[in-house]
Amino acid sequence: MPKEAVFTLKLEPELRAAFMAEAEAAHRPASQVVRELMREFVERQRQAREYEAFLHQKVDTARASVRAGRGRSNEDVEAEFVARRTRAESGQ
Numbered sequence: 001m002p003k004e005a006v007f008t009l010k011l012e013p014e015l016r017a018a019f020m021a022e023a024e025a026a027h028r029p030a031s032q033v034v035r036e037l038m039r040e041f042v043e044r045q046r047q048a049r050e051y052e053a054f055l056h057q058k059v060d061t062a063r064a065s066v067r068a069g070r071g072r073s074n075e076d077v078e079a080e081f082v083a084r085r086t087r088a089e090s091g092q
Contacts, residue, residue, distance in 0.1 A: 007034075 023030040065071055 019033075020030055023033045026033070062071075
């Protein structure tokens with residue numbers, strides 16, 4: 001991929017020195033490490049947005065289900081799983 005953009009940032013001299021030393025110890029150019037960190041950040045942000053959208057869709061679906069009368073109380077769910085655990089423990 002052609003590298004045509006320049007990215008300038010300000011940081012503490014100690015942080016720069018430590019970063020440069022670690023990049024050198026890893027036998028990698030600092031610019032390569034920064035690009036990798038940026039790609040990882042972009043991917044994490046994308047995944048977080050996708051998960052948020054997925055979660056919102058699940059909540060919206062659940063709310064619509066409750067409004068349509070298909071919801072169940074916590075007591076009903078707890079009672080069902082007590083029965084399931086009892087059956088599982090007795091081997092049925």
